[in-house]
Amino acid sequence: MTTFDPAAATAQWLATLSPEETARAVAYTHGGHWLLLWSALVSILVAWLIIRSGWLSNLRDRLEARKPRPKLVSLVVGVVYLLMGFVLTLPWSIYESWWREKAYGLTEQPLTGWLTEALMGAGIATVFGGLLIVALYFLIRRTGRTWWIWGGGLAGAAVVFMLLISPILIEPLFNTYTPAPDGAVRDAVVELAHKTGTPDDKIYIYNGSKQSDRYTANVSGLAGSARVAMSDVMFTKGADLAEVRGVVGHEMGHYVHMHSLWLTGAMIILSALSFFLIDRLYPLAKHLLGVSRVGPISDPAGLPVLAAIGAVLGLLATPVSNTLIRSIEVDADHFSLVHANEPDGLSKALIKTAEYRAPSPTAIEEFVFYDHPSVENRVRRAMEWKATHPVEAPAPMSAPEPDVEPVATPAS
Template sequence: MAVSPSAFDPAAETARYLAMLPPEVHAKATAYTQGGHWLLLWSAVVAAAVAWLILRSGLLVRLRNAVERRRRRPWLVALAVLPVALLLETLLTLPWNAYADWWRETAYNMTSQPFGEWLGEWALSGGIALVAMSLFYLAVYWLLRRAPRTWWLWASGVAGAFAVIALLLAPIYIAPLFNDYSPAPNGPVRDAVVAMAEANGIPSDKIYIYDGSKQSNRYTANVMGLFGSARINMSDTMFKAGADLGEIRAVVGHEMGHYARHDVLSRLGLVLALILAGFWLLDRLFEPAARLLGAANVRGIADPAGLPIFSLLLALIFLVATPLTNSLSRWAETGADNYSLRIAREPDGIAKALIQTVEYRAATPSLIEETLFYSHPSVSRRIRNAMEWKAKHPPAPARAAAPVSQP
């Protein structure tokens, strides 16, 4: 079927794709997505309430004093107080997390996971985070004692080291604790993926399918890991939704785009720049914040009993930076879409896949909403981009179907 550029109208094609979903589906998606923006704000309110509660209880100060009465070793105080502070934060935010991550997701039919199973995974990930964050904060408080004026600089370096280690280890040791990852089974999907990988210099043994439907009904794929551990994962929800080969090629092309563009690294760079700025700000804001929260018995920023103030400020700084991190993310997503169009040449595959994501990312936000809250360009913008590409690249007679059917 030849499409002449003059007869093909990208705007009309975009509207046709969006009209594939009935208005009530779009309305529900808007309610879900806009409610999600409010969750960001409420999370900050919950974080503030939790910090206030822990400080008011005086538990950390009493623990600090008890350890000091036995031995006046600052590292021993940190070793005792920091894990307890982190454990209290984790436990006190459980009701909120259960609402936001499980109850609300269930209400919107975004997950079919039983609560007990969700709770088990929450405990597992919380336990891992508790160990990792305890080690991280032990290093940070050591720096706070050793270099009171320049700690924020060194602590950012420590944060970078922790982030790199976490990214390297996550696909190999962490992700398999929650899901089964396996290479695509022999068949047309595997053939298509391998052909695309080989044509673009990406190791084809780094493409996995995982049982993402266990936690979420979202139609999704991702790139995980860093350097040697980097890999592309496709959720089985894609196959349950009946994705055709064009969609799979388009989605894998998009993820290969992230892989080839090293988007994990650029995101890491931005996060580390934010942490550096955040720690510097924290150094200046700690005292006023402590006064505001009535933490009279906390002796200053280097006192581990002040950890709730420390982590609250860090959370607020990251909240304020959300539009910045989202903007970098949208830029990377556009790059990955264009990479997919270039190597997979499946504009309709991209459009069909994107329509499946509307239920959790409403398709037509206002520009201000998209700028502030969207980590991906809106589906309407992305489909329009694919259709503009299609208008400029009418399909050749010997269409790229050949690599798909090769064994």
């Protein structure tokens, strides 16, 4: 009797990637690591340009020419700042989020389509961001030196609010979500939903190919608005029922274990700590940026200063935030293995994600830069599970054709 070797099985899965595919994934991933630094530098440069323009200070002075109007100033200055930031960072955003994806074959979306969605996103961010800025500066004025504690709570409340409304009001603006149709795929997902205690009316397929060729699925929302969504790319890349069960089982793990709430709690703590450091570093940052017409931290004209400090802190906190996310991804994988018991299906799906996430990084690289465990480590855990948990029944190798085309792929 041959003993199943998880290490050898993992190596066999990784060997299904050609040397060219692996090299391209490594180049894309390493370039993404550098983008973290360049993005932070771009944010600092944009903050400096906005400060040097003097527009926010002039706008504040005009609004307060007759009497103090702190809420109005916070709103108007905040909105203008957000719009200026969008315009100034647009060239970089085009390179980072569209041109580079296009160059690596990860999107077929035309630039006009990307720009349209970027403008829509900027509009939404300006509305909600403007209101959030008003609330933040209200807390700074009202609570004084402890504003950073209240600011952390505000960040958490904002995250919960967006989790609630995003699947209902925002995501449908960018993609079409269709309930999984009757057939083998839906039957498999419903069976798994009943087994895990997940609502079986919250399973969708969406036209993710509109923006990206990435093989992906996600869980979004909270409480009654939560749903599991699979990109149609999964099926254009030949997902079989074992893959569907493995991937959807992972997403159900996020839902059942309420990972979004755990991350929200971590967000509150990290935001409060970041606001505390911003409060202490604000005078130094003003000096380094050459600010002359901006008052104390309660002055909304100082928003670019806060943003510059936040960019640096965000870069430094990358290993912390990535570790938090990796931990819940490990838990979701384990949930899938326990409830779906599709180690080969999950591994097959994971290999398809290696095109945008190099499969075998060093331990240090994974710790610092990866917000998901590496494909190699995830497949190895799946194979270790397989070694001790035999699959109950083999899944069909492919889903019937009518079940994998509920959403038409848009023309490029």
